[in-house]
Structures are given as structure tokens and as C-alpha cells.
Amino acid sequence: MAKNENLRSVFDWIQIQFNTFDFSLEEIVEDILLLDTELFIIDKGSLKYYEYDSQINYGNIRIYYGDEENSFMLVMSGQALEFYRDMVLTPKGLSERHFLDNLYSNYKSFSVRRIDIAIDDFNEVPYFTPNQLSKICRKNRFLYGKSNYYITYGDEKTEQTLYLRKPNDDERLRIYDKRLERASKLGVSKRFIENWIRTELELRKEKALYFIQEWLKSEIDLLNFTKGYLKDIRCRIKKRVL
Template identity: 40%
Template sequence: MATQKKLHALIDWLQIQVLNKEELREVVGELLEMPFDYFVERKGQLTYYSYNRVIEYANIRIYFRSENEKESEDGDCMIVIDGTGMRFLQEIYLPEKGITLKVFLKQLLSNKRWRMKVTRVDATIDDFNEIPYFTPNQLLKICEKKQFFYGKSTTYDVYGQETKEKGMTLYLKPPSADDRIKIYDKQAERAKVSGLRKKDLPPWIRVEIAFRREKAQKFVLYYLSYDYALIDVIKGYLKEKVRFFSDTQMTQPLRKWERFLGKTIPVTISVPKEDSELTQKFRWYFYQGAYPVYHAYHYCLKNKLLNKYELEEFERLQTSMELEGIFSPQLTSELIKRATEKGRIELIPELKHLIKQPKIKEYREMRK
């Protein structure tokens, strides 16, 4: 019979954006309190962001922008720690300093010199019971009958098929969600990577919540603000948001799920709707910016009131070559975020193409 003692929680991915970076050496030495010389620099990109370089030490990466092989002073960088990096912190680096991960994160995020925001955190619960509380396939059957909900969502997806040697992955909520859940057979995943038979490895079912954007920040701050163990915060969130039922009337909670969550207190992590940075820019444009001037220009264009230079300038701006440099890196990041939220990720390559700087020399020659 499955027991709570066989459940373990961890943070499997952590991503923090530093908004007021000046030098990477300061971020590493003063913020992370790590030796800068341990980090190795190479080319590196991060999906949805315009960083082009990365420094790395023990799977702790810091992405940044570089121009002409020199660190750009554009004011931000991204700290990314994957699962291997998190294990290094918890099992080797932090014990040597005599502190826990929770204390480390508190010290990091409370540093008043730096402006930071958590942009992603993957919080997981691992079930190591010989007979787990449930398998992805068992929960999939409930989802197929629409006998569940996750907040207001009943969206689910599945990858792979559950067999003796292979495992499946069950997703709750769409890819664009800021708290998508992934339930999968970690035992099968490890067997595939290592080339071993699944039965030669211990049972392992993982439940993972990928918090993103504002909800990632809220989750981490909630965890750091209370004395609750990480596993209780994760289970509390699941108890508050996710329900599985064993009957079509959805009146009988699924016993497997209830036993997995145990007596944990429900946790509410809400993000008030706020205007995005892009929306704020649009509002400024409409009410304080160049909106009236734009219409005046358009009126003159339509009624042939532009002089020769103004008309040439309009025609020049219509060419795709000149449009390559229309967006700043920050505005491009905001547009990429909007495209991701709306499920239009196919626009990302085009948006990245528009980040290039305009050809100042050609622009000056045209004005002569």
C-alpha cells in the first residue's frame, strides 16, 4: 500500500530574471555568492528571449546579451538552474555553506540592491512507492470521461502509451497555461535514457507543476513566506485547484487522488489581473503619445499633402529591409510574451528578425 513517506518534493527548474544587471561578475559574486572564475562562457540562447551568450557552472547558467564579443550593458540577464543544477545546490554547494535551499532563496530574493522576478519554477512531487498512488494511464481514463477539472479548465493532453517498458505523460491545461501540470512515469524515462530495462529501476511517478510568469513569482514568494514544507505547498495547491471524480455525476472524489494529497491544507495562489508592459505602452501611445500625430500623417498621405522628403521617408519605411530594426530588445521580449500567451509561437522567429538595429548610415545618406 502506498504511503506518504515515499513521497518527496523538489524544485526541478528555477528561472530568475535580474532586471538591473550592470556586470555579470557582480551578479555571480555578490548576488549568487559564487566564484566568477568557475563559470565558462559560450554561445547560448534562451527560448522567447533575445540573449545570445551564456556563462555556466555546474548546470547553473546565466544568459545575457553580447555585442562585438563584449557583454552588453542593457540591464538584464536570466539565471537558469535546471534539475541537475538544483541537485548540485542542495546536495553539494549549499551544505558546504551550512544553509538550506529555502534560506538560499530567501537571501537571494530579499537582496535589496537587485531588482528580480521569478519567471519559471517547476515544482515536483516524486512517488517512489512500489505500487504508486496512481499512474498517468489511470488518471487519463478519468480525463477521457471528463470527470475532472483543474480550476476552470478541463483541457488535457497525452504523450506516449503506457506499456511494460514505456511510459506515458499526461498534461493538464494547455501549453500556454502559467501553471500546467505534467504527470509522467519517471522510471520509464530513466530506463530509456540509461538503456536499462524498466523493471531494473525502482518505481517512480512524478507530478510536476510548471509555474510561469507572475504565478511563478507568487508561488516562490508564498513558499518562502511561510514555514510550510515544499511538499505541503505543492499538495496544497493541487488540493485547491485539481479534482478527479470516480462517478459521472462528479460527486465522488477519486480515492487515489485524495489519498495522495492527504490532510494537506489547500493553498491559494492567485495573480490579480494587471496590465502587461505592452498594454501600458499602448495606453501611453493612445492617450499621451503619438497617436494624433500618426493620424495627422495618415491624413496628409491620403490627401497628398506630404512634401517630397516626407513621402520618400514613408516609402522607405515600408520596405522590409528597413523594418528589420523597428523593435528594441525589450519591446521584442514583450511582443514574444504576448505571442506566446495567445498561442502564436510561429511569430517568434519573425519578431526576433525585427530586433536588428536600423542601418543608421543608410538613413543619414537618404536624408542628405
């Protein structure tokens, strides 16, 4: 039976937009990220839906900017956040909670555009797999809130990914076998990689704002808060009708 201690939760994407009238690149890097601007490399860079033409980056942490935009865009992918946790926050005795709390407590004129929260299941017998859930979805028995929309990519042998809710929704779930993904990248058999099912909650705009503000007000760790959030929106399997 799957055990709770074999679960973990981490931020896998954080994207924040800052108004250029109230922030400078130096302030974002040094006062918010707690880094040195000299570590960053200046390069060309573009971001879909925006007119940015330049970026500075360090450890895959990227800040986009350009003359045609009146904002800076901080983008931290899963890889960037792993680097940021290990190399910046943890050595200072800090976490993403401290990072976000500092931002919301001391600054204005910014908006969180997107966050992804991952729940990783390392149990030998996982709570569920993408294949199990996709079979339930095909029978029209899985509901995410009021939505039963789903789409899958790949198959059981090629990193099947299950998406719940439509691509243009500000809230989606993504479920996939991280072990298969890792094995494919490393070019090894999956038997050499630990069991690893990942569920990613993607939130944008007001949904992201609500999640962060409620989490910061609570004293609940990210894993249990995310599980509670999904329970509150009634992510569930419908009972069979006999």
C-alpha cells in the same frame, strides 16, 4: 497503500531575470549563487523568445546575456539544481529556501520567470499513474481548477506523459513515469529501477511569484506546501453522475 514518507518534493527548474542596470554577472554569481566567477565558462548561448547571444555556465547552471538585452537570465534546470543542492547549498547547511529568501529579502529589480516543483512518488503502489489519470481525463472526469484540458504523449510502454492545462497557460501539471524514463536512458529493464512517478507543477510569471512568496512566508516544507497548493486550486476527480 501508498505512504506519505515515500514522497519527496524538489525544485526542478528555476529561471530568474535580473536587470543589468542593478546587477552585474559577478554579483549574481558570487553574492546570490555563492559561487566563484572563475568556475564559470564563457560560451555562445541563446534562449527562446530572447535576444541573448552569450552565456556563462558551470555545473549546468547558466546565465544568459547579450548586447541586445538589458537583462541577465539565470536558468537552473533539474540537473543544475541537483548539482547546486549537492555541491553548494548542502555543504553550507543551506537549501533553496535560503537561496530564495536571500534574494527576496535583499534585492530588487529581478523577476522569477518560471519555477517547476516536482513531487516524486516512490511507493510500490503509487497514489496514481499517468495511465490511470489519462483514463479519467478521457471520461471528462478530471478537473484542474476549472480546466478539463489535457493532452498525452507516448503510451504505457514508452514513457507516457500527461499534461493538464493548455501549453500557453502560466500554470500546468506534468505527470509521467520517471522509472521508464530512467530505464530508457540507462538502457536497462525497468525492473532494475525503483518505482518512481513524478508530478511536476510548472508556474510562470505571477503564478511563480505568488507560490514563492507564500511559501517563504510559511514554515511548511516544500512537499506539504505544494500538496496544499494543489488542493486549494481544486485539482480533483468529478463524481460519477448516476
